Amino acid sequence: MSTIAAISTPYGIGGISVVRVSGENAIKITQKIFRAHDGTLLENMNGYTCKLGNIIFENNTLDEVIVTVFKAPRSYTGEDITQISCHGSMFITKSILRALLSSGAVMAGPGEFTKRAFLNKKISLDKAESVMGLISSNYEKARKINYSAYCGFLGQKINKIKNKFFDILSDLNAEIDYSDEDVPELDNNQLILRLENINSELNNLIKSYSIGCVIKNGLKVAILGAPNVGKSTLMNFLSKKEKSIVTDIAGTTRDAIEESIILNNIPIVLIDTAGIRETNDKIEQIGTQKSKEIAEISDLILFMLDASREITDEEIKIINSFDKNKILIIINKSDINSNYNLEKLKKLNIKNFVLISAKNGTGIDNLSKKIEEFIDFGAFQNENLIIMSERQYNVLLRAQKNLENAIDKIKSVPRDIFADILKESAEILCEFSGENLETKIVDSVFEKFCVGK
Ligand SMILES: Nc1nc2c(ncn2[C@@H]2O[C@H](COP(=O)(O)OP(=O)(O)OP(=O)(O)O)[C@@H](O)[C@H]2O)c(=O)[nH]1
Ligand SMILES: [Mg+2]
Structure with a gap:
């Protein structure tokens, strides 16, 4: 395999930048451009040690750097790695990368370091995916869930489920192989119970993906x-910015504004x-239409009413045109006289009402509590077991479909065929960690990574 190089730190000015090299010739190629101040050759260094020296390319000293050496297989990729920590100027960093590429390294593709770690069995595919999740985590919950996956909790759970499959398969094989002897036949109802138990564990993971999507992409x-x-x-008020224009003129906002x-x-x-609202203004008509379309694709609609007046027939008509399960009624302007008619609101058949004042922030805590209840985080107390990757979600769905097919057929097909269907479910589950996966699927996972990771 070629020796790859890339800048691993973000593009921009910083205290230091790191250029990473991995592959069979990582040490040889780095040595071509590096002179340690004490004359040590990189090939004579132990793994996990570093040296201070200069990067010299085409007789020009580019920078004073620290080179850290990792030796295969004890490195991130499982290959020899050098990491050049230089002064954090983009010009210097790029010049060092260029020097490495001129000395025999090739530019790394997106996620290629992590892909090599996977191919060299240093990490599983689900863990590689969690690396990407960790890098993009920008708040505590996302970090926590990705870190759990990185620590392997999800992978362990899948292994436990796989082992339950393998236990059942081994009982089935014993029954098939020794059918002439004294091995008692397996009771179908007992088998179904064991399979239903696996199904419910798969189902919990599958359901967690809705939370995973919220964590990853945000609730719309x-x-x-x-x-x-x-x-x-x-x-x-919520974005803490003057994001939208506010006036007392009805029809101020003409377009959707996102934050x-x-x-x-x-x-x-x-x-x-x-x-x-019904209007003859052409721009407002388009805005109204757009608002309705946005309501359709949103996870949650905060339908706002004005506390200082009764709900109108037009508002009732609009509310009734939406999916009631995803509506939260907000009664705003609680700071002025309240003339909303609670009896009329109750007739809407919507369970969630929140009284707020967007102007002074009253009731916002209650609003965020209601949103939290809507997501139902409570149903997924175990933050170690939340699926965030679409690939993993699809693997689980396929395994479940196959398992349900097996349960359906338990009484109608011969035991060996039944065992084959079950085996297929276990094999599908192996894809979770990346076993038995086609190269193109593996490639598609890493294409989403940044270069240098
Ligand atoms: N007293 C009081 N006034 C409010 C409150 N929220 C908004 N207002 C006032 O109501 C008027 C309309 O506010 P906007 O936020 O522009 O209303 P909007 O729903 O975005 O209006 P459009 O963009 O025209 O659809 C402004 O004068 C606000 O200051 C509140 O909680 N209390
Ligand atoms: Mg507005």
Whole structure:
């Protein structure tokens, strides 16, 4: 395999930058451009040690650096690695990379270091995916879940499920192989119970993906309502920015305005929309239509009413046109006189109401509590077992489908065929950690990584 090199730190100015080299000739290639101050040759260094020296290329001393050496197989990739820590100027860092490429290294592709770690069996594919998740974690919950996956909790859970499959398969094989002898036949109901138990464990993991998606991409929350109820005021309060224009003129917001926020450790993509109403204004008509479309694709609709007046028939009609399971009614302007008619609101058949003042922040704690309840984090107390990757989710779905097929057929097919179907489920589960996977699927995982990781 070729020897690869890439800049592993972010593009920009920093205290230091790191250029990483991995492969059979990593030490030889780095040596071509490095002179240690004490004359030590890199090949004579032990793994996990470093030397101070100069990078010299085409008779030009580029920088004073520290080179750290890792020797195969005790390195991130499992290959020989050198890491050059230089002064953190983009010009210096790029010059060192160029010197390495001129000396025999090739430019690393996205995620190629981690891909080599996987191919050299240093890490499983699910762990590699968690590395990517860790790098992109930008708040505590995401870090925690990705770190659990990185520590292997998910992988261990999958192994436990796989072992349950293998136990059943070995009992089935004993029954098939010794059918003429005194081995008692397995009771179908007992078998079904054992398989249902596996199915429920798979199901918990599969269900956790909805939370995983929220953690990864944020919950899409649209603020909807009639003009002038205070939607943009709420957007600005929650985003702590003057993101949307606020005026007392109905129809101020004409287009959807989006902002990512973290509310009580919940990542949210908040969308302020144009007030919905029947109007002859062409721009407002388009805005109203757009608001309705956004409502359709959002995970949660915050439908805002004005506490100083009764709900209108038009508002009732709009609320009734949406999926009620994803509506939270916000009654805004609680700081002024409340004239909303609770009896009328109760008839809407929506369980969740929150009284707030977007202007002074009253009730916002309650609002974030309601959003948390909506996501139902409580159902997934075990943060070590949340699926964040679409690939892993699809592996689990396929394994489950196969298992359900096996349960369906338990009484109608011969035992050896039944055992084959079950074996297939176990084999599908092996893909979770990357065993038995086609190269193109492995490649597609690493293509999403950044270069240098
Ligand atoms: N008293 C009080 N006034 C509020 C509150 N929230 C918003 N307002 C006022 O209501 C008016 C309309 O606020 P906006 O946030 O622009 O309302 P909107 O729903 O975005 O309106 P459109 O963009 O026209 O659909 C402004 O004068 C706000 O200052 C509140 O909680 N209390
Ligand atoms: Mg507005």
